[in-house]
Amino acid sequence: MSELLKCQQLTKDYGGVLALNYIDLTVESGKIIGLLGPNGSGKTTLIKIINGLLTPTSGTVLVNGMAPGVETKKIVAYLPDNSYLNSWMTVGQIVDMFTDFYEDFRPELALDMLKRLGISPEAKLKTLSKGNKEKVCLILVMSRNALLYVLDEPIAGVDPATRDYVISTIINNYNPEASVIISTHLISDIEQVLDEVIFINQGNIVMKKSVDEIREEHGKSVDELFREVFRW
Amino acid sequence: MLVWELDKTRPICPQICEQLSVLIAAEEFKPDEKLLSVREVAVKAGVNPNTVQKAFEQLEGQGLIYSVRGSGWFVGADTESAKNTVEELKYSKTKDYINEMKKLSLSAEQVKEYIKEWSE
Numbered sequence: 399m400s401e402l403l404k405c406q407q408l409t410k411d412y413g414g415v416l417a418l419n420y421i422d423l424t425v426e427s428g429k430i431i432g433l434l435g436p437n438g439s440g441k442t443t444l445i446k447i448i449n450g451l452l453t454p455t456s457g458t459v460l461v462n463g464m465a466p467g468v469e470t471k472k473i474v475a476y477l478p479d480n481s482y483l484n485s486w487m488t489v490g491q492i493v494d495m496f497t498d499f500y501e502d503f504r505p506e507l508a509l510d511m512l513k514r515l516g517i518s519p520e521a522k523l524k525t526l527s528k529g530n531k532e533k534v535c536l537i538l539v540m541s542r543n544a545l546l547y548v549l550d551e552p553i554a555g556v557d558p559a560t561r562d563y564v565i566s567t568i569i570n571n572y573n574p575e576a577s578v579i580i581s582t583h584l585i586s587d588i589e590q591v592l593d594e595v596i597f598i599n600q601g602n603i604v605m606k607k608s609v610d611e612i613r614e615e616h617g618k619s620v621d622e623l624f625r626e627v628f629r630w
Numbered sequence: 631m632l633v634w635e636l637d638k639t640r641p642i643c644p645q646i647c648e649q650l651s652v653l654i655a656a657e658e659f660k661p662d663e664k665l666l667s668v669r670e671v672a673v674k675a676g677v678n679p680n681t682v683q684k685a686f687e688q689l690e691g692q693g694l695i696y697s698v699r700g701s702g703w704f705v706g707a708d709t710e711s712a713k714n715t716v717e718e719l720k721y722s723k724t725k726d727y728i729n730e731m732k733k734l735s736l737s738a739e740q741v742k743e744y745i746k747e748w749s750e
Binding site for chain 1: 636638639640641642643669672673675676677678679680681
């Protein structure tokens with residue numbers, strides 16, 4: 399088991415507002431991890447720093463031993479919280495673009511998953527429903543053979559059937575060498591697939607624990623514990 | 631047959647063990663028959679593959695199943711431990727039911743009446 403992600407004393411200060419408050423965090427390979435916290439707790443800030451889209455105010459982040467940059471982008475597959483794809487492109491064109499862009503992209507896997515959903519490569523992105531657009535984005539990310547998958551709110555705003563699809567896609571693509579970090583506030587839908595949860599609140603990590611440990615110790619689902627920890 | 635109904639307030643791993651034991655005790659999978667793969671169970675039950683792996687290893691520890699390198703998991707010759715698990719489940723589920731009925735102020739006699747009515 400290797401350390402895929404290591405944050406030490408990581409801080410992000412948005413001009414007086416501490417989005418991340420001296421965070422220490424380690425993520426090992428072979429895990430599916432839930433990054434859970436209420437709105438504005440620092441989830442997306444942390445994810446953007448991991449992906450090199452924001453620079454920390456202080457502290458360090460190492461992704462497989464490297465600072466975020468070109469080399470780490472080759473091994474991190476990132477699903478942002480909103481789509482950046484050009485809506486006038488066809489699904490097939492986007493698959494081609496990903497094939498050019500990422501060495502680890504497996505177009506045959508992506509096309510196979512799209513086919514099973516009945517999404518034609520000729521379809522333009524803008525003609526797809528919201529649910530199907532989200533599925534396309536997830537398929538693109540999960541079709542990379544990455545070491546770290548970072549999914550920012552992959553199940554927000556989609557119907558329960560689509561949620562099930564997202565979850566089974568994550569399980570089907572599970573690889574013991576890699577880890578998946580899923581940020582969400584919809585815990586009850588996803589808690590069964592998680593190994594561990596990280597509770598984050600106001601820029602602090604308040605808990606990092608295995609989910610079966612939580613159930614064992616508290617006799618509660620992760621969702622129930624979350625509601626208790628974050629009661630206001 | 632298999633519903634994979636999981637209680638989120640209890641650890642998932644022992645629940646997977648229980649459900650597989652029920653399947654084996656009911657001879658849905660017979661000795662030396664190939665079991666579902668870790669991934670198949672994970673997808674069907676919608677749970678983490680590491681949890682399923684751990685459950686399989688625990689059942690292996692009980693001697694209920696065995697793995698063959700490269701070909702997956704198989705049911706062992708001795709299914710006694712699965713039968714024991716099922717017996718314990720019968721006992722605890724009945725106890726749970728009786729406790730629920732007590733909350734509804736039903737006496738044991740009344741519970742028997744209801745059961746009789748339903749089984750006719």
